[in-house]
Amino acid sequence: MSDVPFKNPGWAGNTGEFHLTEEQVRGKDFVGERPKHAGHASGSATMPYMLPEKNPDAKLFEGDYQERFEKILSRYPTKQAALLPALGLAQELRGYVSPESMDRIAELLDLSPAYVRGVATFYTMYNKRPVGRYLVQVCTNISCNLCGADEVRDTFLSQTDTELGETSTDGNFTVIEAECLAGCGFPTCVQINSEYFENVTPDEVPKILEHLKRRGGS
Amino acid sequence: MAYPYVSDREVRILSKYFGDPKQRRIDTYVKRGGYGGLKKALGMAPGEVVDTVKASGLRGRGGAGFPTGVKWSFMPKDTGRPHYLICNADESEPGTFKDRELIRWDPHQLIEGCLIGAHAIGAQHVYIYCRGEFFETTQVLAKALEDAYAKGYVGEDILGSGIKIDITVHLGAGAYICGEETGLMNSLEGRRGQPRVKPPFPAAVGAFGMPSTINNVETLSIIPHIVTNGGDWYRQWGTEKSPGTKLFCVSGHVNKPGNYELPLGFPLIDLIEDVCGGMRGGKALKAVIPGGSSVPIINAEEARACSLDYEGCVAVGTMLGCASVIVMDETTEIVKQVRRMVDFYAHESCGQCTPCREGSAWTAKMMRRIEEGRGTEDDLDTLMEVTQQMVGTTICVLSDSVAAPVQSSINKFRDEYLALIRRGERVGAA
Numbered sequence: 001m002s003d004v005p006f007k008n009p010g011w012a013g014n015t016g017e018f019h020l021t022e023e024q025v026r027g028k029d030f031v032g033e034r035p036k037h038a039g040h041a042s043g044s045a046t047m048p049y050m051l052p053e054k055n056p057d058a059k060l061f062e063g064d065y066q067e068r069f070e071k072i073l074s075r076y077p078t079k080q081a082a083l084l085p086a087l088g089l090a091q092e093l094r095g096y097v098s099p100e101s102m103d104r105i106a107e108l109l110d111l112s113p114a115y116v117r118g119v120a121t122f123y124t125m126y127n128k129r130p131v132g133r134y135l136v137q138v139c140t141n142i143s144c145n146l147c148g149a150d151e152v153r154d155t156f157l158s159q160t161d162t163e164l165g166e167t168s169t170d171g172n173f174t175v176i177e178a179e180c181l182a183g184c185g186f187p188t189c190v191q192i193n194s195e196y197f198e199n200v201t202p203d204e205v206p207k208i209l210e211h212l213k214r215r216g217g218s
Numbered sequence: 219m220a221y222p223y224v225s226d227r228e229v230r231i232l233s234k235y236f237g238d239p240k241q242r243r244i245d246t247y248v249k250r251g252g253y254g255g256l257k258k259a260l261g262m263a264p265g266e267v268v269d270t271v272k273a274s275g276l277r278g279r280g281g282a283g284f285p286t287g288v289k290w291s292f293m294p295k296d297t298g299r300p301h302y303l304i305c306n307a308d309e310s311e312p313g314t315f316k317d318r319e320l321i322r323w324d325p326h327q328l329i330e331g332c333l334i335g336a337h338a339i340g341a342q343h344v345y346i347y348c349r350g351e352f353f354e355t356t357q358v359l360a361k362a363l364e365d366a367y368a369k370g371y372v373g374e375d376i377l378g379s380g381i382k383i384d385i386t387v388h389l390g391a392g393a394y395i396c397g398e399e400t401g402l403m404n405s406l407e408g409r410r411g412q413p414r415v416k417p418p419f420p421a422a423v424g425a426f427g428m429p430s431t432i433n434n435v436e437t438l439s440i441i442p443h444i445v446t447n448g449g450d451w452y453r454q455w456g457t458e459k460s461p462g463t464k465l466f467c468v469s470g471h472v473n474k475p476g477n478y479e480l481p482l483g484f485p486l487i488d489l490i491e492d493v494c495g496g497m498r499g500g501k502a503l504k505a506v507i508p509g510g511s512s513v514p515i516i517n518a519e520e521a522r523a524c525s526l527d528y529e530g531c532v533a534v535g536t537m538l539g540c541a542s543v544i545v546m547d548e549t550t551e552i553v554k555q556v557r558r559m560v561d562f563y564a565h566e567s568c569g570q571c572t573p574c575r576e577g578s579a580w581t582a583k584m585m586r587r588i589e590e591g592r593g594t595e596d597d598l599d600t601l602m603e604v605t606q607q608m609v610g611t612t613i614c615v616l617s618d619s620v621a622a623p624v625q626s627s628i629n630k631f632r633d634e635y636l637a638l639i640r641r642g643e644r645v646g647a648a
Contacts, residue, residue: 040364184542
């Protein structure tokens with residue numbers, strides 16, 4: 001699928017090598033594979049993805065998403081506890097959590113719109129405005145920083161021709177700094193949508209970006 | 219096996235199958251003795267399981283080091299109300315990367331630990347609270363959990379024992395403070411993740427107002443091994459007060475960063491020079507943070523005297539925390555790194571208590587001013603004074619965590635601050 005060497009030892013199984021192709025990384029029988037729209041209520045349903053293709057006008061919680069939403073509700077003793085997963089689902093569909101999404105969720109969970117707004121703005125992973133197809137989060141915390149995370153971040157910014165937090169003109173990339181991604185032993189750690197890229201160096205940034213552009217909307 | 223790096227000085231119990239993707243499959247896990255601890259635990263009374271864990275001397279691996287068995291024994295019995303066990307997988311302390319490895323390499327080990335823990339405290343439902351960034355990690359966990367449900371290890375009437383335990387994976391949404399136990403409970407309930415005032419403690423009033431216990435991923439992952447082999451078996455490693463093995467997350471300027479499972483009490487300097495293959499590029503050691511960014515920095519001399527257990531770290535003026543060893547060589551700009559840590563805390567402060575909300579923001583501003591060469595010598599005194607007022611004055615310890623790197627770095631690396639302030643010189647800059 002790609003000639004970009006992924007440096008993510010966790011997904012390929014242990015080959016003792018950091019340089020892996022995407023096929024090696026994900027493989028055909030990747031044991032973590034799960035159905036995108038349902039699965040067992042204990043896990044899959046509550047977990048959102050960050051998808052490249054976003055539809056800000058998508059209907060909330062219909063069809064498969066309705067099923068997921070109901071599974072989520074069934075796992076908690078209170079309706080309110082479904083708030084975080086529900087916001088995650090809305091973001092998966094629409095790419096960000098818009099005021100309309102928050103109002104709709106408030107209605108569904110019998111909460112006040114102001115309360116939902118208060119919670120949604122507390123958490124950094126809910127995008128309060130639209131982001132690019134790929135949200136690039138570069139960890140610049142101490143462990144990555146000691147190993148040159150600032151240069152990786154700057155390279156992402158210069159290669160995508162953006163400022164921190166802005167979206168590139170082609171709508172592809174939004175680059176932000178992340179607070180520790182828990183990949184400190186594999187610096188620099190970068191999360192792009194739902195995927196981790198580990199041991200990223202500035203020279204690899206153009207290859208990663210090129211790969212993402214070519215991959216399109218998968 | 220060569221999971222990114224291994225050392226023959228390790229004692230690999232938790233991390234035995236790191237690097238082996240087959241371990242994620244339930245049939246392999248069972249073939250290798252998995253769920254044996256669960257079978258044994260289900261045949262024991264809950265009190266016996268608690269006693270076994272007490273006997274092992276296991277201390278919580280989330281940072282505070284509170285004895286796990288004792289914590290479990292705080293749970294009330296026969297209340298007739300639901301009890302909850304919560305697994306804290308909101309790993310976000312800078313420098314820590316063990317829980318993600320434990321989940322993605324050995325998800326069933328954690329599930330088994332959760333089930334035994336739930337049985338011991340009489341919980342019917344376990345919530346595994348993972349941080350929101352763990353998309354990939356939780357895919358592995360969700361798949362493992364579905365398999366475990368399908369095979370009857372989780373759910374109604376587990377292995378014909380009549381015991382019902384459900385497990386739900388819950389994702390956070392990017393807030394460091396949700397790693398604090400009561401903040402996590404608020405977050406789980408669909409609130410802002412602001413820590414609660416204690417008491418009441420979670421064992422009395424926890425998640426959803428019910429008795430709850432919260433344990434770290436690493437704590438729960440070792441439980442199946444302790445139940446299978448007994449408490450005394452675990453005491454063969456480590457020290458009297460800190461028994462057992464611990465995952466050490468080593469990052470920064472070493473040749474072989476990574477997770478190493480070592481007996482507690484291991485000398486820090488051996489970890490750096492032997493296990494991790496020494497300093498990168500043969501540079502000299504300058505400073506170490508032995509327990510994640512929330513604990514005081516120690517200099518090279520203190521590092522040489524430090525043994526990695528809860529008491530050994532306190533003896534050199536720092537803490538073991540969650541054993542996230544961040545190693546810095548002579549080229550490190552201490553002021554810049556401390557500024558980055560303070561920025562982190564200023565960003566993650568939940569804003570509930572004034573000393574933390576204001577203190578972290580102002581500390582961050584002062585640190586940036588110094589780093590940019592616009593600081594004065596008075597700033598150092600002001601920093602010490604401001605951070606002093608942030609210690610012990612708030613609901614949780616996030617505020618104390620801001621003070622630790624600032625105060626310890628000013629005490630131990632004052633020359634570097636002064637060089638920047640007086641002459642604009644960046645000590646250590648390459």
